[in-house]
Amino acid sequence: MIRGAVLRAAAVAAGALTKGGSSALAPLEGGQKYAQALGASKAWSRGYATNSHDHFNIHRDSPENNDTTPFDFTPENMKIVKEVLARYPENYKRSGVIPLLTLAQTQNKGFLTLSAMNRVAEVLETPAIRVYEVATFYTMFNRSKMGKYHLMVCGTTPCMVRGAPKVKQALCDHLGLSDYGESTADGLFTLSEMECMGCCVNAPMIAVADYTKGVEGFTYNYYEDITTKDAVNITEQLRRGETPKVGSQHRSKCEPAGVVYEDKWVPTPEGTETLMGTPRGPYCRELKKEAAEQKQ
Amino acid sequence: MESSRALARLWRLTGPTGLTQARAMLLGRPCWSQQQTQQQHNSFSSSSSSVPEESDEEKKMPDHMMSTIVNGKEVWVPKGSSVMQACDAAGVDIPRFCYHPKLSVAGNCRMCLVDLENERGMSPKPVASCAMPLAPGTTILTDTDRVKKAREGVMEFLLLNHPLDCPICDQGGECDLQDQAMHYGSDRGRFVGQKRTVVDKNLGPLVKTVMTRCIHCTRCVRYAKEVAGVEDLGVTGRGGASEIGTYVNKLMESELSGNVIDLCPVGALTSKPYAFTARQWELKPTESVDVSDALGCNIRVDSRGTEVLRILPRNNEEVNEDWISDKARFQYDGLQRQRLNVPMAKGAGSVLKPVKWEEALTAVAEAAEGVSGEDMAAYGGKLADCESLIALKDLANRLGCETVQCEDVGQGVPDADLRSTYLFNPTLSGVDAADVILMVGTNPRVEAPVLNARIRKAQLEGVPIGMLGEDVDLTYPTTHLGGAPPLSAKKNADFSLALDQARRPLVLVGANCDPAVMAEVEELFEKRRETIEDGWNPISVLHQSASTVGALDLGYGAAPKAVPEGKKLVFLLGADEIDVPEGAFVVYIGHHGDKGACRADVVLPAAAFTEKHATYVNTEGRPQHARRAIAPPGEARDDWKILRALSEVMGHALPYDDLRGVRSRLCEVSPTFERIDEAPQKATYLGPKHKKGKVGAKTVLRTTIENFYQTDVISRASLAMAKATQARANQ
Ligand code: SF4
């Protein structure tokens, strides 16, 4: 009885809060729905890392990642380290942390182990925690074991609108994965989500980091204007060791040649590529005028 | 040197803008801001009605100040101040989480938003006052609607992910977030969805973490980096996923780690030993001093009933600033264990048996019968207070005994006639003024961690630090100059040069250095006497125990490692580290059943430092009072009262019978005790006082403290300290 009364009171309070919003929706239920809509429950089950493929922002010892895992820069890379450090004043060595972490990551097949970070700290003569902080802050540093190819699907609004969820689904189905952050059993691919990579005009897009060729041959290529078919194609080509077409899959750069719409490449109708006169509309309302009218 | 340190300080306070102004100030060059200040000030005084009508002379502002108006009230603040400092000066309360006067400015909690106004109008958005240097011509407004709304907004965001667990949170009742939520919080939230949760970190046996409560003010991170000097804490991740921690599983390896508990504005970092024991409003605070080292850190003893429940630092800029060591903070549980609470005397079979006070006292009197004064000895212990030391000395002297010594008085102390030979002459706050620091045979990190933080601060401001002795990690870089003096000028040219030029050099000498070493140190300054500033005495003796300086002031000498053969009656006033040979009758007056009590024939239970009104003199020679927080357990009594009673039974009654009496006796013996809480006047360096001797060529001077956590009877009885020792060993 009492519990029911309390619940009812809570519902009323919630209703009052949403200012005339439907009070039929109990607050708890609303909360859950909201969380689900955000995909939040998934995110929680994955832990709380900064990117989609690491699980935590703290270190957990594992057989392949602990402070005794061997790591050191190769002699060739040591030369690059020297070059990088030469860019900064002697007492600001710490500034080199991002280039060195990147180098360590590429050398170590996309995987920044604890020992790799410790080595970077050693080179930079800074406390290790300052390196950990940087490595956990940036999404492009991977602190888990990566596949040879790291597929990153852009998940920001323009790409989302243009079909990123379908691309993700297609890749998951094709590679036999259930979500971002997983790797294929053969260790060839890791699928991740990334935020906007600045290619929105050619949305949707994926980026692929290729760790098969070491620091020398490392590539980080964008594949743009992709449909689900293109995405699957690209992975297949990579699997066979071929080089897929880099950049837009359907036009040469970002000229107004068409758009990926409903998972299909739709060329722009003749004559609508360039704006020659007044655009057709619909136009924005005249806010000032409206306000003036309202005042009267 | 001076100016560079001032600059560094300003930089930390105000950031780059303040620095530019300050530099211009120091170089005596006019800079735009100064000129502008003048103009602006003129315009203020003409237009603002709030400037009080004063004569022109009174209104004249000193050059280093600037004026501003806070909520219509004019205040003068030093140039380079931040907006928040101006508000503080005006007595306007600004809510804050991340700002702390002893740490660098982070500006990341945004709770301190205020509005600024200058001749161009209102600031486009509220400004974080802690990070905003006060520009000339700015008016500060803290009571606008926009400020209120902004702060409410910040509060709502902070509370989004903050758990609603105040009922089970140890910070409850003294939580900044709780308090400020009373002002700026709403009684309901608009947040739907799941609150985030964060893994708790293991920072060791002293600091408990509940990281979900963290509001990311980064005070703890800055403290670890800037004050404690252990860069182990950091912010990992970013945005909503960021968390405070060590990333790897690691202890916070610092002797000052407990201070993060006070710094944390919420209940994310709390005390592990104190967890779930009491609410702040149930506790009775007592202002006291710490006895775990010779610094005499100011503390607040929080007690409930008959138990000390926690110990917190009290701010004293001249001694401990805001900090205390982990030992001072956490050893209090040792006050509950191993206590002597009934008088005991050896009965049949040489076993200590509880007896009545009268019996115990008569037993001592009987044992003293026929023993000549020469065959007696009295030893003061590490934690002995001045009142009991003088009572013991008076009693011993009345019995004709002249062997009155104190343990843990270093060998380096000559005849204690001249106070300046055994004091930390430049005073602790003098460390901030020193321009070169040389350490000889000491490790302040374990002997006096709070002092070490001060030295570290000096090091960060560019003061060269040299070290003679064992090359230990002091959390800051030092120039290692060899195992022992003499300092070879050839090998350490840079440091010698710095020393030659120093106007205010400071030599930190471990109290256990032998006189030959002290002589060498003095030799070092003999040559450089000309350059040393008047009224500056570089010799700073760092003692290790709370009783040492008091004992020296009262005429105690240095006790040997073992009582000499032939002594028939030995008084141990909490002295546990002296070996007593067979055959002597031992009277132990103390509060813990440690080594001394085991050897004793009669045990007279006494009060610990939290249970009595007592005077302790710290290593600078500053007498301070410890106050009674709780009653002594069982039948234990104040030490000096025991001695007074004993003197009566032995037929040599002491001439005082209340605290006032003992204290006036103290003043009689040494005028120091008249100036409580004051450091002695700075004494000019008078030249060498030690006889020259030979320092072995291979000598490596080192501190005698092996384990920082367990140095005296209280810390040895403490569980928290035992756990800390173990954790350190396992690291
Ligand atoms: S743990 Fe406490 S002190 Fe540290 S960042 Fe969080 S709230 Fe601030």
Ligand code: FES
């Ligand atoms: S939204 Fe995908 S690249 Fe910008």
Ligand code: FES
């Ligand atoms: S106190 Fe100013 S931002 Fe935190």
